[in-house]
Amino acid sequence: MLSPWWDRRGWAIPAQANLSGRKDRAGLGGLDEGRMEFCPMPAAQLPRMEMSRAERLEDETLIRLIMQYHDAHVRDLASAAHTAEIVAARHGPESGFPPALPDELARLRETLQAHQLREEAVLFPVILEGRGETLRYPIKALGSEHDDMQDGLERLVRLTGDYAAPAGACATWRALYDLLRKFDGEFREHVRLEERVLFPRFQ
């Protein structure tokens, strides 16, 4: 046993891990499902922070900023996965809508939720308790999960033709691709904050 949260088999998430708001965030949260059937309404893109400014943030402030991305990812992927199922059911394969997209989004959502749980239940609390120097192995594992999820994003880019809906696409289809483009940008930005600013502090 290397630590209470990491052993030779990998992650050991405490059974009592209780993430505030996670229960709601795991589903559609407060989104209006009826309205979403017509058109998902993405919030504005989170502003990108200059690297030099992010590097000057205290651990706690940086983690709060990263959590804003986590919240946006959960909301946006739940909305996108739901909307993709609706568009796929409404339009046949001849429409050009990628039939594999709903499954790809469901897979990415599941992977992302497991990744966020490890960060929110283990990594961030340990950092905030001042024991970040014990996190070398978990951080390496999280970095490789980022690579896997970025491969998932590349599959989304290929499936959707870089999030470009065809000329005849309906409003819901267009809104879905706009939402996915937002998620893509925010996910890559969140990885940049973790891998280039937060993680190097403890490696």
Ligand SMILES: [Fe+2]
């Ligand atoms: Fe994260």
Ligand SMILES: [Fe+2]
């Ligand atoms: Fe991460």
